[in-house]
Amino acid sequence: MIGITLALAAGLVAPMLAQASAAAPPAADTWQADCAALAGRDGEVVISAAAVTPDPLFLADPDAGARAVPVHDAFCRIEGRIEGNIGFEVWLPRQWNKRLLGAGVGGPAGVYNHADMAARLAQGFATVTTDGGHKASQERWMADPKARVDYEHRAVHLSTLAAKTLAARFYGEAPARAYFTGCSGGGRQALKEMQNYPGDYDGILAGAPGPYMPLQSVRMLWFALEQQRRPKGALREQDWALYEASVTRACDASDGVRDGIVENPATCRFDTAQLLCRPGQAEGCLTAPRLAMLDAIISPMTDEDGAPMDGGLFPGVRTRPGPPSPLLRAMWADGVHDDPDWDPMSFSRSGDLAKANAAMPELRADRTAIRPFIQGGSKAIIYQGWQDPSTNAGPTIEYYAALAREHGGVAALSDAVRLFMVPGMYHCQGGPGADIFGGSGQFPLAAGADPTRDMLWALIRWVEDDRTPQSIVAARNPASAPGLTRRLCPFPQSARHRAGELPDEAGSFTCEDDPALRAMLDRP
Numbered sequence: 001m002i003g004i005t006l007a008l009a010a011g012l013v014a015p016m017l018a019q020a021s022a023a024a025p026p027a028a029d030t031w032q033a034d035c036a037a038l039a040g041r042d043g044e045v046v047i048s049a050a051a052v053t054p055d056p057l058f059l060a061d062p063d064a065g066a067r068a069v070p071v072h073d074a075f076c077r078i079e080g081r082i083e084g085n086i087g088f089e090v091w092l093p094r095q096w097n098k099r100l101l102g103a104g105v106g107g108p109a110g111v112y113n114h115a116d117m118a119a120r121l122a123q124g125f126a127t128v129t130t131d132g133g134h135k136a137s138q139e140r141w142m143a144d145p146k147a148r149v150d151y152e153h154r155a156v157h158l159s160t161l162a163a164k165t166l167a168a169r170f171y172g173e174a175p176a177r178a179y180f181t182g183c184s185g186g187g188r189q190a191l192k193e194m195q196n197y198p199g200d201y202d203g204i205l206a207g208a209p210g211p212y213m214p215l216q217s218v219r220m221l222w223f224a225l226e227q228q229r230r231p232k233g234a235l236r237e238q239d240w241a242l243y244e245a246s247v248t249r250a251c252d253a254s255d256g257v258r259d260g261i262v263e264n265p266a267t268c269r270f271d272t273a274q275l276l277c278r279p280g281q282a283e284g285c286l287t288a289p290r291l292a293m294l295d296a297i298i299s300p301m302t303d304e305d306g307a308p309m310d311g312g313l314f315p316g317v318r319t320r321p322g323p324p325s326p327l328l329r330a331m332w333a334d335g336v337h338d339d340p341d342w343d344p345m346s347f348s349r350s351g352d353l354a355k356a357n358a359a360m361p362e363l364r365a366d367r368t369a370i371r372p373f374i375q376g377g378s379k380a381i382i383y384q385g386w387q388d389p390s391t392n393a394g395p396t397i398e399y400y401a402a403l404a405r406e407h408g409g410v411a412a413l414s415d416a417v418r419l420f421m422v423p424g425m426y427h428c429q430g431g432p433g434a435d436i437f438g439g440s441g442q443f444p445l446a447a448g449a450d451p452t453r454d455m456l457w458a459l460i461r462w463v464e465d466d467r468t469p470q471s472i473v474a475a476r477n478p479a480s481a482p483g484l485t486r487r488l489c490p491f492p493q494s495a496r497h498r499a500g501e502l503p504d505e506a507g508s509f510t511c512e513d514d515p516a517l518r519a520m521l522d523r524p
Helices: 004-008 031-036 114-121 145-171 184-196 215-231 237-253 290-297 326-336 349-359 369-373 393-406 454-466 515-520
Strands: 040-042 047-052 056-061 068-070 073-083 086-095 101-102 126-130 177-183 205-206 379-385 417-422 471-476 486-490 493-497 508-511
Touching: 004 369, 031 040, 031 047, 031 073, 031 237, 068 177, 086 114, 086 145, 101 114, 101 145, 114 126, 126 145, 145 177, 145 184, 177 184, 177 454, 184 205, 184 379, 205 454, 215 290, 215 349, 237 290, 326 349, 379 393, 379 454, 393 417, 393 515, 417 486, 486 493, 486 508
Parallel strands: 101 126, 101 177, 177 205, 205 379, 379 417
Antiparallel strands: 040 047, 047 073, 056 068, 073 086, 086 126, 471 486, 493 508
């Protein structure tokens, strides 16, 4: 494999956050030459391009179809491949804070996370990202066994090792600390790093990780197919909006203030029957077929024998209307059945779930055996939107509860792994809640390195200064909700509003133990 390998990474000793100093920048006369010298082959790692970028540079992965990301500082941009199919990029700033940041990629991957790289480059991080072992434009990539396993876990690990070696060659010293950030599929990648490769990163920031993604995918595909089979019951965007707004009105005040945000949906009780259209009513209600479909979707999904396969959805959580995501079809047509003509209507909830687990066993990220990660002194923060329609909150909470049972209870686990639930947040961001707190893809970030408002810097302070994050202040985009901030609390605490104070300021909330959340820790 690549030069320095794990032996170098394992021997790193990092300075405390308060004492951290930037590495001396490369000399001006050798800056570009030192970067260009990184090109070439080292075993299975091939660096096809290494050059100092112009300043400013506007980037966008051509396969991503995303907006260009501005980068306002020149840096050494490295483009390479591992084992022929695993694409990766490493960005090395001239003013380096001696830290490496891995940037995870969501969904089917196939693209690079330039956005997180650009945001954190300005803070001095050397950054690395990978396409997961394929390109988004590559048809039927899931039919390739190597591409599948690289997507499951290998691509991030191998790219991380390559990035550590390249940084050491460029700066003359290895990264003192390494961190990883990702949400959705990137959050799943974060958990896989913690579980499979505990020596890769000192700190893991995992957002909306979908720990048991195959089962989540069964739920999403099954109910999309059910609505195709029963078109009179198919739910539209306005139906989901009605349901969400109705639940919010019913349960908003549970935290002591009415602000359009439900702090803990697990304590909410809402009877969907009140949404049924009355005789002659055509608006602001659900027809009987649509109400029946809503009740089916939010209830625990059952297998062919009627046994529950999951815990259902928390009140007020909407799902994606319309046909199934193309990724879901690819997962079974290509990854499981290797049949481009596979008929989704033949889908079997329990049967196809078993086949997916057999074909892609490492797609699951719910392994609780993380003792090497904990004993190595590493830390992890998991965050999850309560109202996430894609990777639902229930499985993330269930995984955290399973971790707590495995590792001596929540008090012991909280010394190394903490979960922060985000009220009112959809998938990674968006929704009525405060959704900017330094998570993956959340912009703008708090100015500077503020551990009270930026979850990545809270993680860094935890790892390097041993200061455990007690709460995080989340903000809302000023254009949509000027001045709105909320306090995010570590599970099993919830935020409680202090009477008589402004409802839109984090300082008016305190984190308090939540019996409803604590009870979730004891469920099998």
